[in-house]
Amino acid sequence: MTGPIRVLVVDDQHLVRSGFRLILSVEDDLEVVGEAEDGAAALVQARALRPDVVLMDVQMPGIDGIEATRSLVAEDLGPVIMLTTFDRDDYLFEALGAGATGFLLKNADPDALVDAVRAAASGHALLAPEVTLRVIERMTGSVRVDPPGRPAPPGWERLTEREREVLLLVAEGLSNGEIAEHLVLGEATVKTHVSNCLAKLHLRDRVRAVVWVHQHGLLPAGEERTGQDPPTD
Structure with missing residues (x-):
């Protein structure tokens, strides 16, 4: 620009x-x-x-x-x-x-x-971090979380293990800097992973990524799921 x-x-x-x-x-x-x-x-x-x-x-x-x-x-x-x-x-x-x-x-x-x-x-x-928490609270309180054995959501298979880790941390409300610190990565690397996730899942922006994760029950309330694959069988 x-x-x-x-x-x-x-x-x-x-x-x-x-x-x-x-x-x-x-x-x-x-x-x-x-x-x-x-x-x-x-x-x-x-x-x-x-x-x-x-x-x-x-x-x-x-x-x-x-x-x-x-x-x-x-x-x-x-x-x-x-x-x-x-x-x-x-x-x-x-x-x-x-x-x-x-x-x-x-x-x-x-x-x-x-x-x-x-x-x-x-x-x-x-x-805003406070707003992210509002989104997460509402989504985890209103969307259906599938039981164990649910199929992976469409597009999940296209993500690398690291991209999945980053995506779930985004959905928890962490900033790129916080994700970089948590995963011991450079912030530029995190930005690249976030961009790859959005492109592979055909999501317009970070907001939609948060909603997508919670809609598919990948981060159930009260359960640590970061870095784990959803059940596929």
Whole structure:
């Protein structure tokens, strides 16, 4: 990417938009190119500006953040980082279904916001650690975990043993740096393994990888499965 990362900020509160603009504008590689106060305005702005990243509030009048995200993703108008809060988990999972690339809590540190924007612009998903735990808790509480003897899920056989280890650690909510420390690998090597997993499983991003693992019962709640193959016979 040449030039700064172009960001569209969407929130119905002017003070919130101003705060995000202030945080992002001090970074040489980031530029806020537009603001919108609701989903309808966000679609208009995104179509005109073609931002590299969209910061999207969830609850707004008119077209809310979930519906706007669904439209933005369908039109390929840029990755969306959804701003969420603990008290409305339903928003988090609706946003996941709508295709959001990243999730941040509104009380996140400024550095986390900057890192999320850079990650999204580079084609990577980013989950706040607290949000990752929410995803895991919901998935392990709602998906069916097959009994011993279940077949391996489609695509699992294409992964190497190391890729499987990395994938399961991703699903536990570990960052690339934490995975590298846990497996005694370089962080660049971990990134390569994560990318290979996504490509082989045809998953768009890290968020979908977390969901995929839990949907297939590869990391049951309360059971350590890291580095182990699922039963295949």
